[in-house]
Amino acid sequence: MADLFSNDWMTKYQDAWNNEGEISDVLEGIGFQSVIGYGVPDEDTPRGVLIVENGKATHAGSYNGEDLSWDLRAKEGNWEKWAKKGVGMTGLGMAVTTGKLKFRTGDYTAMLKNPAMAGPFVKSFGLMGKV
DSSP: OTTTTOHHHHHHHHHHHHTOHHHHHHHHHTTOOEEEEEEOTTSSSOSEEEEEETTEEEEEEEOOSOOOSEEEEOOHHHHHHHHHHOOOHHHHHHHHHTTSSEEEESOHHHHHTOHHHHHHHHHHHHHGGGO
16 A cells, blocks of 8 residues: 555545445435545645545545545554454544544544444445555
8 A cells, every 4th residue: 555545546445435335325325525634644734635425435636735524644554454454433443542543624523423424434444455
């Protein structure tokens, strides 16, 4: 995953997102809209961005100053581990608690309280392993 969150990687992630009904279809059911940034903690801006409209990813690529609904940051090694092995709800909670996953923007607690959002969010980490 050397090109983690590059323009090409994000485009492949968009395709994987849209082809995974347990993510896109579930989020479509709740009219989920979001602009999600992905990056590493020691960089000023995210590396990649995914724009989701009604559960479907409509744009993905390198971050270009978009206003973010979510800005997720973790070290590359953690992203790679989660992509390879996936992460469950407990593991995700521990990652946030221990600071391995940081939300610079976005309300993690509100997302977890909504099962229609939490399930697809957790699944999106495993989806990264398909890119």
